[in-house]
Amino acid sequence: MKNEMKLSAELDNDIQLFSQSVDMDGGDAEIVEIRQNDKLLARYCSCNGVRKNCPAPQSPHCDCTTNPPSLTCV
Numbered sequence: 001m002k003n004e005m006k007l008s009a010e011l012d013n014d015i016q017l018f019s020q021s022v023d024m025d026g027g028d029a030e031i032v033e034i035r036q037n038d039k040l041l042a043r044y045c046s047c048n049g050v051r052k053n054c055p056a057p058q059s060p061h062c063d064c065t066t067n068p069p070s071l072t073c074v
Helices: none
Strands: 006-011 015-024 027-036 039-047 050-055 060-063 070-073
Touching: 039 060, 050 060, 050 070
Parallel strands: none
Antiparallel strands: 006 015, 015 027, 027 039, 039 050, 060 070
């Protein structure tokens, strides 16, 4: 991984956005978490310009080796 989950923004209603860049086969991916009052609301995965939203408690699985990337929620 390039870096750890970092606070990217704080919005109204105690909503926080955290992001993490990840090196993956086939390209770079970014994981974004949306939290409110320390509770996970959703996670997004972005890979080579394609994005997938996964509501909590699911997590995104990013496969950047396919064209287009294969993004699923697990």
